Structures are given as structure tokens and as C-alpha cells.
Amino acid sequence: DTDTEVLVNLIEEVQKKEKLRLGKAVQVALNQVFGAYAIAVFDKKNPDEIVAARLGSPLAIGVGEGEYFIASDASPFIEYTSNAIYLEDGEMANIRLHKPMKIRKIKDDTLVDPYIQELQMNLEQIEKGGYDHFMLKEIFDQPKAIADTLIGRLSDNNQILLDELHMSDDQIRDIKRISVIACGTAYHAGMVAKYAIEKWAKVPVDVEIASEYRYRDPIIDKDSLVIAISQSGETMDLLMAVRHAKAAGARVLAVCNTNSSTIPRESDAVLYTHAGPEIAVASTKAFLTQIVAVYLIGLKLAQVRGTLDEKQVRGLYN
Numbered sequence: 111d112t113d114t115e116v117l118v119n120l121i122e123e124v125q126k127k128e129k130l131r132l133g134k135a136v137q138v139a140l141n142q143v144f145g146a147y148a149i150a151v152f153d154k155k156n157p158d159e160i161v162a163a164r165l166g167s168p169l170a171i172g173v174g175e176g177e178y179f180i181a182s183d184a185s186p187f188i189e190y191t192s193n194a195i196y197l198e199d200g201e202m203a204n205i206r207l208h209k210p211m212k213i214r215k216i217k218d219d220t221l222v223d224p225y226i227q228e229l230q231m232n233l234e235q236i237e238k239g240g241y242d243h244f245m246l247k248e249i250f251d252q253p254k255a256i257a258d259t260l261i262g263r264l265s266d267n268n269q270i271l272l273d274e275l276h277m278s279d280d281q282i283r284d285i286k287r288i289s290v291i292a293c294g295t296a297y298h299a300g301m302v303a304k305y306a307i308e309k310w311a312k313v314p315v316d317v318e319i320a321s322e323y324r325y326r327d328p329i330i331d332k333d334s335l336v337i338a339i340s341q342s343g344e345t346m347d348l349l350m351a352v353r354h355a356k357a358a359g360a361r362v363l364a365v366c367n368t369n370s371s372t373i374p375r376e377s378d379a380v381l382y383t384h385a386g387p388e389i390a391v392a393s394t395k396a397f398l399t400q401i402v403a404v405y406l407i408g409l410k411l412a413q414v415r416g417t418l419d420e421k422q423v424r425g426l427y428n
Contacts, residue, residue: 163202245390258384303404311411321347343371
């Protein structure tokens with residue numbers, strides 16, 4: 111009835127027909143299918159082994175003491191471990207009881223060295239903290255989220271500090287066009303970015319819904335800067351737009367709230383918003399910190415391009 115059921119039956123058929131171990135059967139089966147997935151597969155006859163794989167959808171593996179946790183992001187297992195592995199597109203992890211986990215490429219079955227990173231969030235951030243619901247908590251989190259996003263961004267001599275851009279002053283001056291791509295709430299942050307950047311830096315800015323971006327022929331080249339805004343860093347429409355822009359030669363700057371998510375990893379540079387986990391459906395602190403981030407980008411561009419002086423920058427920052 112569903113694509114998931116079809117995939118499970120395909121894996122079982124490959125396993126029985128070719129008499130393969132579960133991990134190899136999953137790898138062979140996934141090379142025969144198309145589309146996005148994030149899956150965890152186990153054989154009820156051998157419950158001591160789980161195979162996790164991803165393509166296009168996020169998948170994180172928490173690494174604990176003699177235990178592993180599989181989820182779409184780190185929030186569900188932060189209570190148990192602060193160490194995580196984020197699978198890259200086209201990778202699969204073979205997890206066996208009492209044995210080291212192995213990560214392989216789905217395409218050719220080659221081994222990949224796992225990169226275990228320490229998570230920056232903590233359990234307190236994903237609990238309600240005495241508030242009746244998460245939306246109320248996240249509204250009251252906004253002042254701290256703004257402060258965390260702004261901290262260390264202005265030097266004593268009134269210079270905007272955005273080393274994450276990885277762009278020289280000459281490269282910033284050479285920017286001829288900026289495209290902001292985003293979806294949903296982040297798209298509205300992009301609309302604010304257009305007003306700020308055009309006013310301060312005098313650079314033309316287009317704002318586009320990411321799902322439409324690659325279905326036309328956008329005018330982008332090496333003198334273009336594409337700003338991709340995302341709370342999660344995993345939005346598929348935005349990820350495909352980012353890849354399209356990079357293939358056309360543009361530099362891509364991600365504005366994101368989630369460390370080590372796919373869009374920041376595939377972008378040329380990333381400016382993190384430090385809003386912390388946002389669990390409520392309605393966006394609050396994530397949207398506000400996105401606006402703060404694009405304001406910082408606008409001020410940096412204006413300062414380098416000489417359209418705002420130091421006194422003006424200090425006044426707008428404050």
C-alpha cells in the first residue's frame with residue numbers, strides 16, 4: 111500500500127534470492143530505487159542488527175555507552191548522549207550489538223570513517239522549563255536568542271565581524287547580485303533581508319521561494335551571492351536550490367539554526383543563528399534570529415562596500 115512497504119519487500123526479496131546478510135541486502139536494494147528516504151531496517155530473525163540509511167532526508171545517530179539511537183535529528187536522544195553522527199546523503203550505517211558501527215557508501219559499498227561530533231544543545235533547551243507550552247517558552251527565549259546571535263559581532267573599532275563568510279573584502283565588493291532563497295517562514299525573513307541589504311549595501315536582491323528556483327534559468331555566476339535561509343537546514347526544496355546555485359558557479363551562504371545539518375555542510379559558508387531548538391509549530395525565535403542574521407550580513411556588506419560609515423554601523427547595530 112505504501113512505498114515503505116514496497117522497499118521492505120524489495121530488501122527481503124534481495125536478501126532471500128541472493129542469500130545476503132542484511133546490510134548487503136539493504137545496499138543492493140537501495141541501488142535499485144529512486145527517491146528520498148531515511149530508514150532503519152532490521153530482520154526479526156536477527157534483532158541484534160539494525161541498518162540505517164539516508165538519501166535526501168535527515169538521519170542522525172546518537173552514540174552512547176554501548177548503545178546507539180537513530181532519529182531524524184538529535185533532539186530525541188540528547189537526554190542520553192551528547193555525541194552524534196550525521197549520515198551524509200547516500201550513506202548507510204550497520205549497527206550490531208557489541209560490535210563497532212560501520213558506515214558505508216550505498217553506491218559502491220566502500221567504508222567511510224565516521225565523524226562523531228559533540229552536540230551543542232542540552233536537555234534543558236528541549237524542555238518546557240515551567241511554561242505551559244513550547245510556544246510560550248520560545249517567545250520568552252527570544253531576547254537570549256538575539257543576544258547569542260549578536261554576541262561578538264561588533265569589534266571595539268566598530269567593525270562587523272563575520273569571519274564565517276570566508277570572503278575577502280575584494281570578493282564582497284565584486285558582488286553584483288544577491289539572491290535569497292527560502293521556504294515558508296524563512297522566506298519572509300528573506301523579504302526583510304531584501305529591504306535591509308538594498309537600503310544599506312546598495313546591491314540588488316531577489317527573493318525566491320526555493321521550490322521554484324531551479325525550475326527556471328536564474329541569472330547567477332561567480333559574482334553572485336546566494337543566501338539560503340533555513341531553520342532546520344534539511345528542507346529538501348532549499349537543498350536542491352542550493353545545489354543548483356553552486357553548479358552555476360555562485361557562492362552560497364547558509365543562514366541556519368541547526369549545527370551540521372545538510373544545507374550548511376553543502377554551502378560555501380554558514381552563519382548560525384543560535385536560537386536553540388524550536389519545537390513549537392509556529393516560528394518565534396528562529397524567525398527573529400534569521401532577521402538578526404541577515405541584518406548582520408547587510409551591515410557587513412555595507413561597511414566593506416563603503417555605503418555606511420562606522421558611526422552609522424554602530425548606530426544600527428545598537
